[in-house]
Amino acid sequence: MSETTQPAPDTIALAGNPNSGKTTLFNALTGEAAKVGNYSGVTVAVKTGEMFTPHGKKLRVVDLPGCYSLKAGSPDEKVAFDFLVGGEENDPAKQPKLVVCVVDASNLERHLNLTLQVIELGLPVVVALNMVDLAEKAGLRLDPQKISEELSVPVVPMQANADKGVIDLKHAIRHPFPPAADPHWKRDGEDSETAGRSRRTFIQMLCTVAARRPEQDQLTFSDKIDGELLHPVRGWIYLAVTMFVVFWAIFSFASIPMGWIESAQAWLAGRVSGMMAEGDLQSLVTDGIIGGVGSVVIFLPQIVLLFLFIGLLESSGYMARAAFLMDRVMGRVGLSGKAFLPLFSSYACAIPGVLATRTIDSAKERLVTIFIAPWMSCSARLPVYFLLVPMLLSRDEGHWVQALVLFGLYSIGTGTALIVAKVLRKKLGPDEIPSHFMLELPPYRAPQWSYILRHVCGRAWAFLRKAGTIILGLTILLWALSTYPKSTSDDPKEQLANSAMGRVGAVIEPIVKPLGFDGRVGTAILTSFAAREVFNATMAILYQVEETDDEEATRSALRDRLAAEKRADGTAMFTPLTVMSLLIFYIYALQCLPTTAVVARETGSWRWGLGQFFFMTAFAYVASLLVFQIGKLFGF
Numbered sequence: 001m002s003e004t005t006q007p008a009p010d011t012i013a014l015a016g017n018p019n020s021g022k023t024t025l026f027n028a029l030t031g032e033a034a035k036v037g038n039y040s041g042v043t044v045a046v047k048t049g050e051m052f053t054p055h056g057k058k059l060r061v062v063d064l065p066g067c068y069s070l071k072a073g074s075p076d077e078k079v080a081f082d083f084l085v086g087g088e089e090n091d092p093a094k095q096p097k098l099v100v101c102v103v104d105a106s107n108l109e110r111h112l113n114l115t116l117q118v119i120e121l122g123l124p125v126v127v128a129l130n131m132v133d134l135a136e137k138a139g140l141r142l143d144p145q146k147i148s149e150e151l152s153v154p155v156v157p158m159q160a161n162a163d164k165g166v167i168d169l170k171h172a173i174r175h176p177f178p179p180a181a182d183p184h185w186k187r188d189g190e191d192s193e194t195a196g197r198s199r200r201t202f203i204q205m206l207c208t209v210a211a212r213r214p215e216q217d218q219l220t221f222s223d224k225i226d227g228e229l230l231h232p233v234r235g236w237i238y239l240a241v242t243m244f245v246v247f248w249a250i251f252s253f254a255s256i257p258m259g260w261i262e263s264a265q266a267w268l269a270g271r272v273s274g275m276m277a278e279g280d281l282q283s284l285v286t287d288g289i290i291g292g293v294g295s296v297v298i299f300l301p302q303i304v305l306l307f308l309f310i311g312l313l314e315s316s317g318y319m320a321r322a323a324f325l326m327d328r329v330m331g332r333v334g335l336s337g338k339a340f341l342p343l344f345s346s347y348a349c350a351i352p353g354v355l356a357t358r359t360i361d362s363a364k365e366r367l368v369t370i371f372i373a374p375w376m377s378c379s380a381r382l383p384v385y386f387l388l389v390p391m392l393l394s395r396d397e398g399h400w401v402q403a404l405v406l407f408g409l410y411s412i413g414t415g416t417a418l419i420v421a422k423v424l425r426k427k428l429g430p431d432e433i434p435s436h437f438m439l440e441l442p443p444y445r446a447p448q449w450s451y452i453l454r455h456v457c458g459r460a461w462a463f464l465r466k467a468g469t470i471i472l473g474l475t476i477l478l479w480a481l482s483t484y485p486k487s488t489s490d491d492p493k494e495q496l497a498n499s500a501m502g503r504v505g506a507v508i509e510p511i512v513k514p515l516g517f518d519g520r521v522g523t524a525i526l527t528s529f530a531a532r533e534v535f536n537a538t539m540a541i542l543y544q545v546e547e548t549d550d551e552e553a554t555r556s557a558l559r560d561r562l563a564a565e566k567r568a569d570g571t572a573m574f575t576p577l578t579v580m581s582l583l584i585f586y587i588y589a590l591q592c593l594p595t596t597a598v599v600a601r602e603t604g605s606w607r608w609g610l611g612q613f614f615f616m617t618a619f620a621y622v623a624s625l626l627v628f629q630i631g632k633l634f635g636f
Contacts, residue, residue, distance in 0.1 A: 009050065009058045012173060015080060015118055016102035017111050018066035018359075019320075019442045021130040023047075024451075025102055025160040026063040029170075046079060053174040054167065062096065065358070068110075070117045075358035084121055095123060098173060102128045105135035105142060105157070106443060108211045112203045119153065120183055126172045127155040128165075134443050135211075137221070146210040152183075161448060222443040226321065235325050242318070246309045247410075248403035254301035261297060262557075265290060284479055289472065300460065303379050307459045310348055311452035317442045319344070324441065333418045334425030336360075339369040343417075346376035347410070348459070350595045354602055364428045368421050370599055371612055374590045375417035377410050379459070380532040384586050385409060387536055387559060391579045413587045475537045482541050501542065515585065515621070516578040516628040518567075529591045577636045581628040588620035 016022040030049030047063040064083060065076035086094035099118050103111035119125050129144055136142075148155040154172040158165025185202035186195065229238050269286045276282040313319045322344070327337030338360050346353030353373045360366040377385070389405050487498035497506070504526070505519025512522035524538035540558050543565065565573040590596065590613050600609030 009060045010097040011060045011062060012098040012100060013062045013064055013083060013096040014100050014102060015064050015084070015114065016066060017068055017104070017107075017114060020066070020102045020104045020111060021160045022066060022102040023063055024448075025100075025128060025130065025158075025166075025169075026061060028160050028163055028166050030061050046083065051170070053170050055174065057174065059173070067114065067359075069114055070121075074361045079358075084118065084123065098124045098126065100126050100128050100169070100173065102130050102160075104442075105129050105132045105211075106138050106140060108207050109203055112206070113199055115151070116183070116185065116199045116202070119151065120186055124178065125151075125153045126169070127151065127153055128160070128169055129155050129157045130160050132157045132165075133159050133162075134445075138443070141212045143210040147206065150206050150210070222317075222441075225444055226441070229318070229321050230324060235321075239322055239325055242313075243410075244403060244407055246306075247406045248400050249309070250305045250403070250406075252403075254305055257301040261300070265297075266557075280483065283483065284476070289475060289479075297464070300464070303382055304456055304460050306379055306382065307348060307456045308452065311455045312447055315445065315447045315452055317444045320441050329418075333422035335365055335369065335421055336362075339365060342369055343373060343376050343414075346373040346378060349378050349380070350374045350376070350592060351598050354595065354598050357602070364425070367428065367603060367608070368424050370602060371424060371608070372417035372421050374592065374595055374612070374616060375413045375420075375588065377413050377587065378592075380592065381586055383533045383536050384528075385583070387539075388579050388583055391559060391563060391574060392576050392583075409583060409587055412584075416588070475534075475541065479541055505542075514629065515624045516575075516581045516632075518573065521582065525585070525589075529593070532586070532591045535586075575636075577628060577631040580631070581624045584627050585620045585624040588616055588623055590616035 014022050014026055026047065026049065029051045046065070049061045049063075051059050051061050053059065062083065064080040067074070067077040067080050069077065070081045070084070071077060084095065084099065086092055101115040101118055103115060115125070115127060127147070129142070129147070132142060142157070144155045144157050156165055156169045156172050158169060160166070185198055229235055269290045272290065273282060273286050276285065313322070319341075323337045323340045326340040330336055330339055339357075341359070342353045342356035344353075345356050350373050353376065354370050357366045357369045357373075360369060385406060389402050389409075392405060393401055481504070482499050482501040483495075484499060487495040489495060489498075497503075501523055502519070505523045507519075508522035508526060509517075509519035512519070512525065517525070520539070520542040524535050524542060527538045528535040536558065539562065543558070543561050562574050563572075567573050596609045596613045599612055600606045603609070
């Protein structure tokens with residue numbers, strides 16, 4: 001019996017500017033949960049899904065990277081252009097059967113430029129006139145029929161985030177107009193500059209008759225808010241207050257769920273300990289697995305809150321305003337506001353931040369941005385910060401003081417990154433073709449809670465998955481290394497010194513002692529090069545934290561144990577100076593091997609990836625050394 005193969009479904013492409021709602025429409029058509037954001041740099045790769053027309057025809061939907069034109073000046077623009085023209089070989093068989101150009105109805109003048117370029121390629125096009133609700137609130141009087149007549153393509157008014165107009169768009173996709181043979185705004189023999197002027201002239205004419213604006217002196221709601229938030233003085237105050245409130249809330253609101261996790265961890269360890277006979281297996285489960293993984297999972301509420309606030313800032317439209325404010329600062333170090341967006345993404349994770357640099361036109365600016373991105377303190381550093389920051393302060397300090405210290409740690413990393421960027425930018429030299437910073441300022445919107453929920457849950461699950469796989473495996477390995485070979489002595493310190501981990505610590509100690517650390521801290525630093533979060537688990541194992549039912553004022557039994565640790569001369573091991581030295585090391589050290597691999601791939605050279613790794617590690621060591629030795633010299 002012969003088998004019949006189903007033909008591959010036709011491909012349609014979604015093209016549009018950043019902030020046009022393209023990825024939201026992709027989700028509405030396919031049901032996929034792709035990441036959405038209010039600034040350029042979120043969609044950095046092609047996403048694929050499947051949809052069905054109202055008559056059941058199956059189509060393959062490709063979400064192209066957001067871009068402003070098809071000039072192929074940035075990696076994102078090149079990806080979009082190559083896909084639309086059928087690859088580098090310009091194969092018509094590889095072109096999409098239809099292109100849906102998603103445009104923001106409230107910003108037609110800017111968004112139609114890309115649409116005209118797509119139409120000029122000779123492909124069937126449907127225009128998704130998105131965000132008509134925002135255009136109406138701004139006082140625009142739209143005439144979709146007139147736009148359709150002038151462009152000779154179907155135009156579907158819609159509101160993708162509310163699923164309005166999606167069915168109409170599916171019908172238009174099923175019956176598209178044939179491609180325009182000769183777009184009337186284009187003249188034969190025009191060079192690129194003249195063609196650009198022709199498009200702009202046509203767009204101005206079209207918007208005059210089909211998107212009539214309110215009176216010039218009528219300010220929109222977003223304009224009135226921007227008058228304050230983008231003020232050259234008050235705007236910076238609002239930005240600083242916003243960032244401080246985020247850090248304060250992370251410490252304040254997370255304390256209750258962190259207490260629940262800590263209590264659950266102690267209860268579970270007690271129950272398991274009571275059910276098992278004393279011995280190595282009991283120690284492995286209670287100290288290695290529950291204690292090690294629990295010392296990382298306890299910081300989940302704070303990480304969830306961080307991503308919640310990032311999602312709120314993106315979804316509301318404020319993130320783009322922050323980039324606008326930062327453009328002048330970035331310009332002083334040879335970068336542009338475009339670099340701010342990938343760098344801000346790196347606060348969550350350096351890997352998507354590095355990928356987001358594809359939106360930067362300048363190759364040299366992109367290299368510099370990639371190089372400094374890991375110095376934006378990512379969420380993987382948070383467990384270390386949350387463990388150590390309270391140890392700098394007395395027990396009666398409020399959450400606002402802890403938030404201020406955390407804000408300072410982020411500022412130190414960011415400030416140093418900008419200084420290094422200025423030096424590196426000068427060494428690379430100016431661009432052959434100057435690039436310009438263009439940023440869409442989306443209107444302020446109510447938060448998209450469905451996106452924020454997906455974003456937060458996705459990051460929380462990724463953190464838990466890492467805790468249950470990589471960190472679990474490492475904690476078991478670390479427990480074994482700290483337990484074997486066995487010592488004949490019953491003294492826990494003697495047993496640890498005799499173990500494989502103790503011997504590694506003895507080798508490392510001369511290297512880290514000038515930084516104020518002992519061999520155990522040095523071993524924890526070494527293991528955290530696999531994953532920064534492992535530092536806490538390693539410290540819990542090496543300092544033999546025992547879970548008890550006693551609720552201390554501090555939030556972590558590990559922190560209590562470290563605070564009580566003494567040196568051989570009886571002085572405290574973890575003085576504020578030692579803790580500060582350790583924090584400085586973690587601000588600067590690149591302890592994420594996947595980031596190194598991504599940097600090598602994005603730059604096309606392992607020289608950049610490995611050079612970045614060794615430079616940042618050496619920089620962290622020297623910075624930590626200077627902090628401890630200078631502080632010691634002044635008697636701290």
